[in-house]
Amino acid sequence: MKSQTSQVARSCRIREWAAMVQECRNRPNGMSVDEWCRANNITKANYYYRLAQVRKACLDSIPSDSVEHEIIPVPMELMHTESVSTAVDSNSALMDESFLDISANGMTIRVTEQTSGFLLKKVLGVLAHVE
Structure with a gap:
């Protein structure tokens, strides 16, 4: 179990590091993280740590x-799809179906x-x- 002093010290370091990260994110346009790190006397590895x-x-x-x-209700009128006629030839039936998975916020x-x-x-x- 961490002592209260070490927890306070870590909390202080995290606040300082958060301010440093914010400064890096507000660096001038065109300046790389590497350049910002050199200008602020910190190694790139230490910055990412x-x-x-x-x-x-x-x-x-x-x-x-x-x-x-949460389950987000989708109005039924959005679920109606336009009719699509598809022709399947013998070659495409033999191929694996191609697809694209889009994942965000735990949904695919x-x-x-x-x-x-x-x-x-x-x-x-x-x-x-969705928020």
Whole structure:
């Protein structure tokens, strides 16, 4: 178990590192992270270590029971797809189906050649407004 002093020291370091990460993110346009690190007398490896520690501290501060997976209702009118006529020839039936998986926030959408462009546009529009 960490002592209270070491926890306070770590918290102080994390705040300092978070400010440093913010400064790096606000660096002038065209300046690379490597250049910013050299100008601020820090190695690139140390910068990324500190960045990882700040991110870990942020994730650790989120209560595990606060993360909820919500079901977002999609209006039925968005679920109607345009009719698509597809012709399958003997060669395409033998090939593996090609697809594109789009993953974000723990969700995956599989898009195939048979996916309606209308439906895909509507689903992506709904997902763009999910918080």
